[in-house]
Structures are given as structure tokens and as C-alpha cells.
Amino acid sequence: MKISITVYSLRDYFAQGLLDVPKFIEVVAKMGAEGVDLGYYWRSQEERREARRKLSETGLELAIYITASDFSKPKVGDRKAEIERVKKSVLEAKEMGATMLRVHPGDLKPGVNPADAEQWVSESLAEVADFAAEEGVVVAVENHGKYFSRADVMERLFRADNRLRLVFDTGNFTLEGDDPVAAAERLAEWVAHVHAKDRDEKGRMCSPGEGSIDFEKIYSILSSRGFSGFYSVEYEGWRDQLLGVGLGIGYLKALRLKKAILK
Secondary structure (H helix, E strand, C coil): CEEEEEHHHHHHHHHCCCCCHHHHHHHHHHHCCCEEEECCCCCCHHHHHHHHHHHHHHCCEEEEEECCCCCCCCCHHHHHHHHHHHHHHHHHHHHHCCCEEEECCCCCCCCCCHHHHHHHHHHHHHHHHHHHHHCCCEEEEECCCCHHHCHHHHHHHHHHCCCCEEEEECCHHHHHCCCHHHHHHHHHHHEEEEEECEECCCCCEECCCCCCCCHHHHHHHHHHCCCCCEEEECCCCCCCHHHHHHHHHHHHHHHHHHHHHHC
């Protein structure tokens, strides 16, 4: 297990002007993680260059580049526009030295047939994957939104196009009642990156280790199936975000240590 922090976890710090991306990288290095998930918060091309310098200085890996997307829009023109926008993110990922781009499938719109939405998403992802392959970037789809957080829906997308990989978001599987442990068993062969977040007894998202999701089982399942990549803390809880991230990093480090001791 390698540990990362996604830039989205500290979104309030960015909104308040307390962080920019280079400073975020410095903070992550001080917290003792090995990687970062970057995207969203760029202010200039110079900031991108500075971020690359900071990654080199700190020795942190760019675990994955991230963009949000919605390929489930009913209008063909809207989906085409989304595809073109994500292609630009592919080029940004390549420029930053990332080998993977995280995308979202979208979500089921009111009155839309689920089979139609899946087809739109699948076709859009195929076009993006074609473009990304030419640029040396892997497209990793996160289980995101309600309908597309379901393990059965995601499995159909991956079986339709085996070039795609999965950003396995532990907390998102619970949105429609899926068990993240069962999802790990079902989808392990496609997992390329993990978003680590938990859900507590009140149904609130929280730091990994604070809630009811069995991370030890998930870790064991994914490790046994060959996954040795990043577990990225994605904090969406009620605490101060920096403190919530710190709790998550501490738990994942302890889990990693426990597994090493028990080998």
C-alpha cells in the first residue's frame, strides 16, 4: 500500500486562499504521505510548472490526475462537449507526468432509461480511452453518483471495454447500499487506485477507520488479487479537513504496519 491525498480533500483551504497546489504538495510531504492526486484547482500554467518542481523536490508521486465529468447527459451535443473537455484533461495529465486520469461516469437523470445511460457512458468512455491510449494515459473511472456507484453497473462498463480501470471509492459504494467488501471481491481485477473514505453510524462520510467499512478486508482482498497501488485519503467528513486527512493517513499507516507485522 502506498498512501496519497487527493487535492479535493482540502477544498475549503483552497476556497479560503490558504493553499495553492504547490503549497498543498508541501503539506502532503510534511504529513508523510507518498503521493498526491492533483487536478481542479489550477490558477495558471506557471502554477502547474511550479507543482511539478515541488513534486520533484519532495519526492512525492503524482498518483493520479483527476477531472470531473458527466457522460450520462441525454443530448448528444452535450456528451460530445464533455468528451472534448476530458480529452484536454488527458493532455493535462500527460503534461504533468501522470499515467492515469480519473473520470466520473455521470449519474442517471430523471426519466432516463438506465440502459440508455449506460450505453451513452460506455460509448463516451470508449472515445476518451481511444484518445488517452494514443497519449499513453490510462482512463480510470470512479464509482461516482448514485446509479454509477453500484458494483454491478460498474462491472458492465469494464466488461464492455477492458482498457478502462477503476478508481475504487470505498464510501461511494454505500450510496446505494452496496457492501464495499463485496465490491472489492467483484471488481478487484480492474482496480488501479483507491479512494479511502468511511461512513459512520449516522450515515456521514468520515476518515477511513472512523466508520463501519472494513478496510482490513478490502486491503486483504485487493492485495491478494495483485493490487499494490495508492490508497488516497478523500476526506468528506464534518471535521476540519486537514485534521480529517491526518486521521485518515494515521489509520492507513497503522493498517499497513499491522499487515507487515502479520506477514
